[in-house]
Amino acid sequence: MRHGVSGRSFSRPTSHRVMMYRNLVTDLFKYEKIVTTEAKAKEIRGLAERMITLGKDGSLHSRRELLSFINDKQIADKLIKEIAPKYAQRSGGYVRITRIGQRVGDAAPTAQLELVK
Secondary structure, rough: OOOOOOOOOOOOOHHHHHHHHHHHHHHHHHHEEEEEHHHHHHHHHHHHHHHHHHHHHHHHHHHHHHHHHHOOHHHHHHHHHHHHHHHOOOOOOEEEHHHHHHHOEEEEEEEEEOOOO
16 A cells, blocks of 8 residues: 655666766756656646746755755856846746657656746
8 A cells, every 4th residue: 555655766777876866956946947747847836936946045054055956166156147037026936847848769758947037
């Protein structure tokens, strides 16, 4: 029975899966728009929104928590100085998922993940 088990495993070991999430969130903040599978997009949406909320706080503790998740220091600085201030008046819903069809190779449902303007 799967009582209390949440999230997707993507048939990967935990360390690989967590690093994949970190890379996708970092790329989302770097490019402000990425294309990935629907399942991955749904998994990282909450993580990305949590990082933006930390960036809005801007304290030293929040910065250190960001750096423990985001791989690149320049991206973390961009998040705190450029991206988070855009959402100062917004209480959530910073990331939009748009379905864009199926991938050519394996017909996986793909989605575009972007930061809301």
